[in-house]
Amino acid sequence: MKDLEQLELRISQFLRIGVVAAGAMMLMGIVATFKLSGDPFFNFQVYDQISLKELLELHVKNGQYGVLISYLGLITLISLPFIRVLLTAVLFLKQREYLLALISSVVLLGLVVSFTLGLEH
Amino acid sequence: MFFNIDIRYAIAASLISIIATSSGAAASFLKDHLTNLRLAVLLELGTVGGAMCGFFISSKINASGLYILFGSFLLFSGVMMLRRKGDTHSTVDHPWSQRLKLAGEFLNEKGVIVPYKVANVPLGLICMFFAGILSALLGIGSGIFKVLAMDGAMKIPMKISSATSNFMIGVTATASAGAFLLRGDIRPEIACPVSVGIIIGSWTGARLMPKLPATTIRKVFVVVLMIASVQMLLKGFST
Numbered sequence: 042m043k044d045l046e047q048l049e050l051r052i053s054q055f056l057r058i059g060v061v062a063a064g065a066m067m068l069m070g071i072v073a074t075f076k077l078s079g080d081p082f083f084n085f086q087v088y089d090q091i092s093l094k095e096l097l098e099l100h101v102k103n104g105q106y107g108v109l110i111s112y113l114g115l116i117t118l119i120s121l122p123f124i125r126v127l128l129t130a131v132l133f134l135k136q137r138e139y140l141l142a143l144i145s146s147v148v149l150l151g152l153v154v155s156f157t158l159g160l161e162h
Numbered sequence: 163m164f165f166n167i168d169i170r171y172a173i174a175a176s177l178i179s180i181i182a183t184s185s186g187a188a189a190s191f192l193k194d195h196l197t198n199l200r201l202a203v204l205l206e207l208g209t210v211g212g213a214m215c216g217f218f219i220s221s222k223i224n225a226s227g228l229y230i231l232f233g234s235f236l237l238f239s240g241v242m243m244l245r246r247k248g249d250t251h252s253t254v255d256h257p258w259s260q261r262l263k264l265a266g267e268f269l270n271e272k273g274v275i276v277p278y279k280v281a282n283v284p285l286g287l288i289c290m291f292f293a294g295i296l297s298a299l300l301g302i303g304s305g306i307f308k309v310l311a312m313d314g315a316m317k318i319p320m321k322i323s324s325a326t327s328n329f330m331i332g333v334t335a336t337a338s339a340g341a342f343l344l345r346g347d348i349r350p351e352i353a354c355p356v357s358v359g360i361i362i363g364s365w366t367g368a369r370l371m372p373k374l375p376a377t378t379i380r381k382v383f384v385v386v387l388m389i390a391s392v393q394m395l396l397k398g399f400s401t
Contacts, residue, residue: 049199060186061361067350070354091346092344092346093344108350114354115178115343115354121185122335123336126203138200141200147207148203148207152336154214155213155214155337155340156344157344159341159344160345
């Protein structure tokens, strides 16, 4: 039981550090891309479908590294719950709760499938 | 809404901020032992499935449909917040709950250990599926639906429902946020300021919360919800 609480505590510590790290990266991105003039949201008044791959290539080409740091922060943040589900599966496996470990794995698989939906559209 | 950003960018950015809040909150709730981890994992099956469906629908629906849906949702939440009732309690444990040992106990305000059982697990799962769809469509955690389902259908005490729901919304939001990110709908120019603001805001809020009476917070929130819902509905019908 002691081990279990340790693991739960480690999950919460991991989440807290992750949020702070992602926040710091995003803040760096904001500072690096900060512009005083003009409406920063002007480009987003009309929806324009460009995939992440194309967007990243565009930013690399234009040397906009601040935006790339922001993306890194975003990816870190999105991966936090994903890793948490993975850790939960490990936690249940350690407790020999095989049914719950299976359910967590299915949730994990669901997340992967859901991510790939974004690639196809 | 206030910056005239297309609602699809706003929804995608908002999902990111939900992950930030949920992960931050999950960290402290796990320590308090209010989150029912076993229940959360089971119900995440429903919410992630729903989120996938919602993401799929989101590419088929137009912006004005989204405004109307969002406006109605805000109106509904406002009404629900006004309606207050006591805690529910179930005397029977659903067979699935027995099998997965979902029942638990918690320490209430008076320091007494209160055991609780979990009823109607399948209905709860179905509700979670719909909560997942709404989450992906509107960029919300749909925590209010999760709590309503756990409270109404599964008869779980409020404290456990809200902690467990907060814990789950991060995973629900991630399911569609990952897809939106790969599709290129999440733009850091919008999502990053919002998320950094949310992270700082939720720290301040958590410190301020104990000092404000619950009824004041509730009233302020209902007024904000009502104004936002009318604004959304008008926009939906006019475009």
